Amino acid sequence: SQQGEEDPQALSIQEGENATMNCSYKTSINNLQWYRQNSGRGLVHLILIRSNEREKHSGRLRVTLDTSKKSSSLLITASRAADTASYFCATDAADSGAGSYQLTFGKGTKLSVIP
């Protein structure tokens, strides 16, 4: 079942512009992770933000987390053509009593950066 829902489903911007993608989820989480996937390839881990964190930066990436609204956003600044990919948020449940933190993925946002 899908827990995270990314918005928008697709986003097309010019190189140099900022791209913002949003993710909403349904249940309490332990942490939230963002991944990038180039067409048909593997998932690349971008950033992990814990449930007690509100904002995190990594290079041109900025992630925010609002647990009261059960939502997160990923901002890519000064986008490049190489950022063209699908972006997924993934959450793991806060009550993973079995000691398993499997990820639940959203359907992803397809980002196209036009040179």
Added chain:
Amino acid sequence: DSGVTQTPKHLITATGQRVTLRCSPRSGDLSVYWYQQSLDQGLQFLIHYYNGEERAKGNILERFSAQQFPDLHSELNLSSLELGDSALYFCASSTSGGGHNEQFFGPGTRLTVL
């Protein structure tokens, strides 16, 4: 390069057949997770192994099974294959079974069932 390897990269087979997908986690990682990515279902968790023991099962069909060996590599066995099993299969590894750990994904195995 995540450090997680998967073989084979591509697999084409016929309905009714059985295949084995292999995953080697990053050095030192004890956890291996298997995921399936299909066009209609998206990315779905299948099963999790930690240090050789099964920890959790997700949307895994009874025709599918997995194991993790003493050297920590894992295999996903898919049997009585159907057309709908065509998908990308990913494994991911993480340091422990606990939370707050990133999961690093392999490049995936693309399975095509004809």
